Amino acid sequence: MARKIAFINHKGGVGKTSLLVNIATSLAILGKRVLIYDFDTQSNASIWLLRLDRWNKINASSEGAIYSIFEPATQRVKDVVWSKNDESSLPGLDIVTTTFNLVNLENEYRGEPSRPPYVIFRDQLAEIEDAYDFILFDCPPNILRASQCGIFCANEIYVPSNPDALSLIEFTLLVEKLGKFHQLSVSFRISAQGVPAQVQGIIFNSIKTGVDIDVPRMRMQLRLNQYRSAKRVAPKAKLFGQHVRDAMIVRRAVTLGLPVAMVNTNMDSGGDETVVDDYRKVAAALLRHGDDLNG
């Protein structure tokens, strides 16, 4: 059964998309079958992985992207999967892209109240999920309708975060909003979904060399412990010991349209290509956490 994982934080720009794309790549390199869903109208993951020219064509036609399963509802989830298998460097990594019209889901979209978008999405996802080991949902920094699709279908939630005071506040807000959404959507759940996804982990990103993160780690750990005791996050939720350093090559990889591990390391990378090891270690920690949950 696929592990369905949402990456979300109420705070923008913390590294949700870059972590998700690069962890997905690490998993694909290990031979896992991975599907990424881009639920962020900004389309960062889609543009990153499909490259701008290909994504521009999809964006212009509005066909072949996630919004078309809702409006005009002419395509199903299985019709909008883009496979990276054709690019031999990245076998096993598929993506369902978004386009700018996904923003219409938040306002213009008028579906049947008895079938909110996350229910439509869940029913269609079921048709393809057996083909994957991991299904990863990249969410925007809110819990509006697009994010809700990922959160409703996920079994696990991970929170990319930066070690600063604001992140602690945003984490608190996220846990509250998740709780409210689960309450609102509980009557739509079916038994095959299992229990609503709770936060399983926090992953620190963009850590600058020489910056001491002991105090922010301790504060975040304390908050996590409180939430664990109050059963507001998963019983085994943890602040990952593995983090991702701040590295210029991450920003360059976005421009090149490649996951960091695929950027030609012969290029001048400023000596910081070891960030690939960070992603690999976080991916390995994610695999171990999954074993721990099942064991």
Ligand SMILES: Nc1ncnc2c1ncn2[C@@H]1O[C@H](COP(=O)(O)OP(=O)(O)OP(=O)(O)O)[C@@H](O)[C@H]1O
């Ligand atoms: N480890 C890193 N080192 C350097 N730059 C990074 C790192 N991680 C992310 N960035 C840069 O920070 C910016 C924000 O990253 P990213 O898009 O992954 O964040 P996000 O949380 O998905 O943002 P949003 O909330 O807008 O979706 C990007 O320009 C990205 O290249």
Ligand SMILES: [Mg+2]
């Ligand atoms: Mg993002």
